[in-house]
Amino acid sequence: MSHRPTGGPAPVRVGVLGCADIARRRTLPALVACPGTEPVAVASRTPVKAGALAAEFGCRPVTGYERLLADDGIDAVYIAVPAGLHAEWCAKALSAGRHVLVEKPFAVDTAEADALVDLAGARGRVLMENRMFARHPQHALVRSLIDAGRIGEPKVLTATMAMPRRAPDDIRYRGDLAGGALLDVGYYPIGAAVLLFGPDWDVVGAVLDHDDRLGVDTGGDILLRSAGGVSAHLTFGFDHYYRAAYQVRGSAGTITAERAFTPPPTLSPTVRVEGAGGHTEISVSPFDQFRAVAADFAAAVQGTGEWAGHLATSLHGVALTEAVLTWTSLAPQPIRRRSGR
Structure with a gap:
């Protein structure tokens, strides 16, 4: 109601x-x-x-x-x-x-x-x-832990968004409608890189697994390097056991968000911090990230909230996705192109 x-x-x-x-x-x-x-x-x-x-x-x-x-x-x-x-x-x-x-x-x-x-x-x-996942408070918590030096100097981000294969007639497999894994589930690990460490990333490697029968990519891996010296390995796909998580590894520990991208509004996701002194699990209160987007949108329309920053971040995500596509069009692809099932 x-x-x-x-x-x-x-x-x-x-x-x-x-x-x-x-x-x-x-x-x-x-x-x-x-x-x-x-x-x-x-x-x-x-x-x-x-x-x-x-x-x-x-x-x-x-x-x-x-x-x-x-x-x-x-x-x-x-x-x-x-x-x-x-x-x-x-x-x-x-x-x-x-x-x-x-x-x-x-x-x-x-x-x-x-x-x-x-x-x-x-x-x-x-x-x-x-960009619903970006509103969830677990990411602000992760960033605050990094800023507080809990894992030392951040070195590597690994992020995964993957799900099992869908029905053959799923709209995600329509190449003529910009289907494929990169623009769908690949959006999330790319977004995590921008959200946690800003927009200044270079693509230093990328591969896409292309299904010739479907006519779209069904998965891939991306390697990024930030202006601040952080490396990122991003994995995504439609042919995987479900996973939606990321981990930041630093010089003195790691931070892991296990339900990073699509937590239900009733779930209390856990952020795990590990280091030489042991490990800590921090439970984040349930949060409806879709309702948060609706509230942000309403405030922007009513003139009481900002939206330019949200849009700028979205632009960075589009630019990174385009850079990945440029890389894969120029570089040899070591993954065998398949005819599908």
Whole structure:
């Protein structure tokens, strides 16, 4: 049940563009629970899909994305279409005068990203990527432990986001819609590197495991080196046992976050610190990172919160992803390209 404020600014009326699973499971419940947002409409190209999802969350169904953007009953849109369509519909929404919260990645390359940033600025509208994991307090805890010298000088970051193979018709395997592991699960370890150590990284190695039958990459590894001398080994994929974790190794110890990217809002994730003096496990209170994004977005739209910093970080992530793709297009790939299953 939604609990709306009796005073202060009115909630941001949000129309949902697309019926992706992430919208139903996590983002729409967060928009309902957040006092600053109110989902009012759900749009799909398929009336049945729009009707089913809208009914579940007490919204009105809309057939067609263009009709949603023309609806004067919304202030903003949450875009949950395939990655290859993000930039197109972000641009259309901004041009229609709507604020935009969009699933990650908000663009597939820097040209798209820069054009969207310019358009948001010209229209005076908020553009925010749904970088939900970055809001979780466990990462601020990790950074504070590093800054306090608990592991000495940080040397190496290892980060993994991987999951088992999906059904063959999963949208992540649509190359024409920017599918593939790098732009999906690869987003998280790249984001962790930027979140923990800033944007100044060089790609010094990368490989992608490409499935010729599916036409997309299904996994890979990235090697980075930061301006501050930290090395990063990032692993991601669709052909793995599930793991979503990172570890920072320093000259005097390690810090490990075991549920780093997709912890349920009811989970208390544990951050483990190990060193010569033994080990400590710190439990972090349950936190709804999707609701935190909704609150940040509402505050930005209402003029009480900032969003430029969030967008700049998203830009760095897009640039790093593009650098990885550039590297893999130029360097020999030691992993055998497969024909799939």
